[in-house]
Amino acid sequence: MSTQVALQLLVVGGYAVGFILLGIFGHRVSERTLDDYFVAGRSFGYAMTIGTFIATLYSAFLFLGLVGAAYGNGLSGPIPVFVGTALQALFFWVFANRFWQLGKVFGYITLGDWVAHRFQDRKYGVLISLMQLGWTFPYFALQIIGGGLAISILSQGAIPAGVGAVVITFIILVYTYLSGMRGVVWTDLISAIIFCLIPVILLLTLLTHPAGGWTGLVNQLSASRPEAFFREGALGINSVAIWATLALMFGFNILGQPQMFMRIFIARDFRTIASVGFLGFGVIAPVVGLIVAVLGTLLAAAAPGIENPANALPTFAVQAYGPILSALLLAGILGAIISTTDSVLLALSSIVERNVYEYVRPNRSSREYFNVSRIIILVSTIAGLVMALTTPFTILDLGFTTFAGYATLVIPALLGLYWKRGNKYGAWTSSLLGTGVVFYLMIIAGYGSTPVLGVHASFWGILVGIISFVLVSMVFSEETNRGRDSIFEHLESFRRRRGTAVSGTSAEESAEA
Amino acid sequence: MSRNTLRLLIGALIWVVMALLLFPVFLPAGSAGAYPLVAGLLPKWFVILLVLFAAYWILLVTLFVLTLGEYREPEGDLTEEQR
Numbered sequence: 001m002s003t004q005v006a007l008q009l010l011v012v013g014g015y016a017v018g019f020i021l022l023g024i025f026g027h028r029v030s031e032r033t034l035d036d037y038f039v040a041g042r043s044f045g046y047a048m049t050i051g052t053f054i055a056t057l058y059s060a061f062l063f064l065g066l067v068g069a070a071y072g073n074g075l076s077g078p079i080p081v082f083v084g085t086a087l088q089a090l091f092f093w094v095f096a097n098r099f100w101q102l103g104k105v106f107g108y109i110t111l112g113d114w115v116a117h118r119f120q121d122r123k124y125g126v127l128i129s130l131m132q133l134g135w136t137f138p139y140f141a142l143q144i145i146g147g148g149l150a151i152s153i154l155s156q157g158a159i160p161a162g163v164g165a166v167v168i169t170f171i172i173l174v175y176t177y178l179s180g181m182r183g184v185v186w187t188d189l190i191s192a193i194i195f196c197l198i199p200v201i202l203l204l205t206l207l208t209h210p211a212g213g214w215t216g217l218v219n220q221l222s223a224s225r226p227e228a229f230f231r232e233g234a235l236g237i238n239s240v241a242i243w244a245t246l247a248l249m250f251g252f253n254i255l256g257q258p259q260m261f262m263r264i265f266i267a268r269d270f271r272t273i274a275s276v277g278f279l280g281f282g283v284i285a286p287v288v289g290l291i292v293a294v295l296g297t298l299l300a301a302a303a304p305g306i307e308n309p310a311n312a313l314p315t316f317a318v319q320a321y322g323p324i325l326s327a328l329l330l331a332g333i334l335g336a337i338i339s340t341t342d343s344v345l346l347a348l349s350s351i352v353e354r355n356v357y358e359y360v361r362p363n364r365s366s367r368e369y370f371n372v373s374r375i376i377i378l379v380s381t382i383a384g385l386v387m388a389l390t391t392p393f394t395i396l397d398l399g400f401t402t403f404a405g406y407a408t409l410v411i412p413a414l415l416g417l418y419w420k421r422g423n424k425y426g427a428w429t430s431s432l433l434g435t436g437v438v439f440y441l442m443i444i445a446g447y448g449s450t451p452v453l454g455v456h457a458s459f460w461g462i463l464v465g466i467i468s469f470v471l472v473s474m475v476f477s478e479e480t481n482r483g484r485d486s487i488f489e490h491l492e493s494f495r496r497r498r499g500t501a502v503s504g505t506s507a508e509e510s511a512e513a
Numbered sequence: 514m515s516r517n518t519l520r521l522l523i524g525a526l527i528w529v530v531m532a533l534l535l536f537p538v539f540l541p542a543g544s545a546g547a548y549p550l551v552a553g554l555l556p557k558w559f560v561i562l563l564v565l566f567a568a569y570w571i572l573l574v575t576l577f578v579l580t581l582g583e584y585r586e587p588e589g590d591l592t593e594e595q596r
Contacts, residue, residue: 023545075555075556076558076559077518077561079562083534083535086531086534086569087531087534087535089573090527090528090531179585208531214554215553215554218550218553218554218555219553222550226543226548227543227544227551228557229543229548229550229559230538230542230543230544230556231540231541231542231543231547231556232543232544232550236544239539240536240538243535243536243537244535244536247534247535248535271581273576274581275577275581278573278574278576278577279574282569282570282574283573284572286566290563294555350569441568457564484596
């Protein structure tokens with residue numbers, strides 16, 4: 001191993017040690033309660049909350065998968081995803097604010113908590129939790145694969161990707177095991193700042209590229225591969241229908257992600273959670289995404305011929321920059337991977353512990369539940385690592401598969417927030433049929449990113465999910481549902497209170513006026 | 514125009530812009546020869562997309578300010594009856 005590689009690994013190692021120390025500090029100041037461990041006592045303000053959402057949203061999928069999509073498929077390759085993040089802002093505004101209000105009163109932590117209460121059916125909560133668990137593992141594996149690849153490229157092959165994956169998993173495990181949500185959120189903020197800066201820094205350095213800066217690189221690519229600038233992408237697959245259905249999938253999936261749903265409840269007040277939707281998903285996320293799309297396209301001219309597009313960014317960083325700068329860049333990428341993976345782990349343990357273990361063994365001590373959640377973190381980590389080392393799927397396909405699964409399973413949870421008549425019969429049918437369609441098309445039939453009847457496979461799952469929820473709920477109506485009634489009464493009450501607070505006048509004053 | 518009307522109007526405009534972003538039928542396919550680079554740097558369709566995104570961001574931030582600018586958390590907790 002050369003001195004340069006050793007120096008680079010030292011920088012990355014220092015970054016990892018910093019993460020772990022922060023996790024230990026978070027552990028020391030945490031209360032030993034599930035609420036503190038999973039949602040940090042519902043106490044975080046603007047910066048922490050937006051930072052953790054952005055850090056959790058962007059991961060190996062951004063730096064490896066989407067940069068790779070732009071590298072391989074041209075400028076428009078990853079754009080539907082970023083349109084999807086803008087759509088997520090509107091979904092967040094419409095749904096997440098309501099979830100936050102209800103969570104404050106009813107103590108939700110997971111999506112399973114919400115659906116079990118709304119549909120008054122704990123078995124349905126178990127079903128949704130197990131589905132989330134199943135769809136989360138590919139995403140977890142994606143992060144570990146990305147981490148392994150980054151370490152391998154950084155060490156110039158001295159450390160194989162498989163060993164890199166084990167190392168990154170160990171770091172994540174130690175850190176998440178020790179910290180809980182409080183430590184995770186602190187490191188997320190640091191990660192979010194660093195990795196929002198990375199694409200900007202890389203893009204700026206390309207201004208002085210020997211090929212003639214940005215214009216020179218564009219001219220070079222325009223001459224050699226003009227299709228990289230086509231709206232439909234270099235591979236010709238970004239039709240309007242694919243564009244729209246991919247973006248819809250991203251819009252729908254956001255609240256189906258267990259790590260995202262849990263984060264709704266860390267906000268200390270309504271203004272904070274609203275700012276996540278408006279500024280986090282609406283502005284910051286698409287801006288970073290558009291920069292990444294341009295960066296990936298320019299890399300195709302600056303570093304042509306990289307066989308696996310997912311390796312484009314780390315390979316270019318190691319080739320083009322000095323040992324310290326490239327190590328810092330890769331440490332930032334690893335930070336993004338860790339900040340998503342620890343959140344995924346925490347979410348997995350929370351959903352299994354709360355919605356599955358508590359169902360099987362109710363009324364145990366909180367200490368037992370707390371210990372079980374930590375065991376789940378250990379088991380999930382090992383399972384995720386095994387999947388990462390054995391899966392034949394690419395990073396992009398793993399990401400799309402997971403997002404499609406989340407997008408379909410969450411439909412009853414979202415519609416049930418507004419539509420009183422929606423009931424457990426519709427919910428069961430929707431989740432089983434919708435998710436079944438996606439599972440069949442994307443995994444069994446192997447369509448992956450390939451269009452099905454002209455649109456992305458996830459669209460058929462979403463469509464079947466919505467139609468079956470509505471139809472079955474209308475046919476098999478529900479007589480009484482105390483959970484539903486109390487939820488809608490509370491929402492109405494909150495709307496009245498908030499209306500009063502926003503206008504600054506009481507209801508009585510308004511009536512007099 | 515009252516603050517609420519303005520909020521509704523901006524909210525509706527946001528969904529219109531989002532619909533345009535979701536279904537970019539007005540962006541011609543490059544394979545039809547329609548990818549002229551603006552200022553020799555970015556294709557025309559991408560620049561149009563950036564303008565749409567900019568409109569979306571301006572509307573979104575305006576709605577954010579209008580909605581939460583005067584917002585105060587409701588005082589006191591919910592009553593048992595409300596729970």
